[in-house]
Amino acid sequence: MMAAGRFHPQSVSVSFEQGKWWISVEGVAAVFHPQRHSPKGRHTKSAGLDMGVRTLAVVADTDGDVLHVVKAVRSLQNAEQQLKRANQTLSRTKKGSNGRKRARARLTRIHARIANLRADVLHKASHWAATNLCRLTIEDLNVEGMKQLRALAKTVSDAGMAELRQQLTYKAGWYGLELVIADRWFASTKTCSGCSNVKAEMCLSERTYECHLCGLIIDRDVNAAINLARWPDNTMITPLAAAA
Ligand SMILES: [Zn+2]
Numbered sequence: 001m002m003a004a005g006r007f008h009p010q011s012v013s014v015s016f017e018q019g020k021w022w023i024s025v026e027g028v029a030a031v032f033h034p035q036r037h038s039p040k041g042r043h044t045k046s047a048g049l050d051m052g053v054r055t056l057a058v059v060a061d062t063d064g065d066v067l068h069v070v071k072a073v074r075s076l077q078n079a080e081q082q083l084k085r086a087n088q089t090l091s092r093t094k095k096g097s098n099g100r101k102r103a104r105a106r107l108t109r110i111h112a113r114i115a116n117l118r119a120d121v122l123h124k125a126s127h128w129a130a131t132n133l134c135r136l137t138i139e140d141l142n143v144e145g146m147k148q149l150r151a152l153a154k155t156v157s158d159a160g161m162a163e164l165r166q167q168l169t170y171k172a173g174w175y176g177l178e179l180v181i182a183d184r185w186f187a188s189t190k191t192c193s194g195c196s197n198v199k200a201e202m203c204l205s206e207r208t209y210e211c212h213l214c215g216l217i218i219d220r221d222v223n224a225a226i227n228l229a230r231w232p233d234n235t236m237i238t239p240l241a242a243a244a
Contacts, residue, residue, distance in 0.1 A: 001029060001030070006029060006030040007027055007028070007029040007030070008027050008028045008029075009025050009026070009027040010026050010027045010028070011025075011026045011027075012024070012025050012026075013026075019105060019108055019109050019112070020112065038176075042131075042132055042133060042134050043061065043067060043132055043133050043134065044134055045061040045062050045063060045134075045229070046061065046062050046134075046135045046136075046137065046229050046230070047059050047060065047061045047062075047067060047129075047133045047135065047136050047137070047225075047229050048060055048061075048136070048137045048138070048188075048224075048225040048226060048227065048228025048229030048230070048231065049129065049136055049137070049138045049168075049225060049228065050139065050188065050189075050221045050222075050224035050225040050228060051138070051139065051161045051164065052220075052221035052224075055069055055070060055071050055072060055221060056070040056071060056072055056073075056121065056125070057069075057070040057125055057164065058070075058219075058221040058222055058224075058225045059129065059133070059136070059225060060222055060225035060226045060229055061226075061229050062226070062229045062230050064193060064222075064226050066222055066225075067132075067133075068125075068128060068129070068132075070121065070124075070125045073117060073121050075117055076114065076117045076118060076121070079110060079113050079114045079117060080114065082110050083107070083110045083111070083114065086103065086106050086107045086110055087107065089103045089106070090103040090104060090107055118160050118163070119163075122160055122163050122164050122167055123167060125164060126164060126167035126168045126171050127171060129168060129171075129177065130168065130171035130172055130174065130175040130177045131175050131177075133177055134177070134178060135177070135178040135180065136168070136172075136177055136178070136179055136180065137179075137180040137181070137182050137228040137229060137231050138165060138168065138179070138180070138181060138182065138228065139181075139182050139186070139188055139224075139228060140181045140182055140183065140184040180231070182228055182231045182232070183231075183232070186227075186228075186231055186232075188224040188227040188228050188231070189202050189209075189220065189223070189224045189227075190202045191223075191227045192209065192211040192213065192214060192216055192223070193209075193216070193218065193223045193226040193227050193230075194211055194214045194215075194216035194218075195211060195213050195214035195216070197211060197213045197214070199211075202220075206220060207219070207220050208220060209223040
């Protein structure tokens with residue numbers, strides 16, 4: 001941007017934090033993100049994003065087509081394993097020793113790496129959604145409440161649901177995506193995307209949605225994403241190929 005004359009720096013500061021050098025540049029910039037509000041080349045149907053249990057996120061449209069899947073990231077899982085070991089190493093060192101200093105520095109580096117890896121995958125997902133869709137509905141998740149459920153704790157922290165939602169919110173503004181937050185009480189997981197029947201219970205361990213009314217068998221997260229895509233007008237049910 002500087003080479004193109006679109007950014008004029010006024011001050012630069014250099015700092016050393018968490019084992020890394022940081023350079024902050026302050027100045028005046030032209031619009032960072034060229035407005036791409038045109039719907040050209042975008043998926044025209046309403047889409048829904050389910051921040052899943054099995055995958056990080058699934059995007060599907062009102063027709064039941066899966067448009068995008070954000071998988072859990074292997075490097076992130078590996079880094080979390082490293083974190084566990086680094087914590088154990090730290091607990092075995094003596095207070096004030098050089099060994100403890102080294103172990104602590106290593107822990108800090110791994111924490112920073114995990115934060116970077118997570119931010120990277122979430123930014124890619126939110127950028128894809130903001131630039132490829134016209135209308136996206138997401139769930140109004142009670143993330144704090146979910147964190148209290150032990151079974152989900154890891155998945156939720158991995159997924160960084162709150163972070164993804166925040167990114168989607170500001171990127172929607174940049175790129176002209178219509179972002180819709182579904183009602184907190186909308187049962188996107190328990191509703192059948194084939195016949196709109198609502199199940200009384202759906203365990204966290206049930207990875208597949210099976211409808212006893214219409215016989216639909218579908219991935220849990222895909223089912224939820226389709227329901228979100230159709231929200232609030234869930235009477236707009238079209239027969240799914242999967243149900244045939
Ligand atoms: Zn059904």
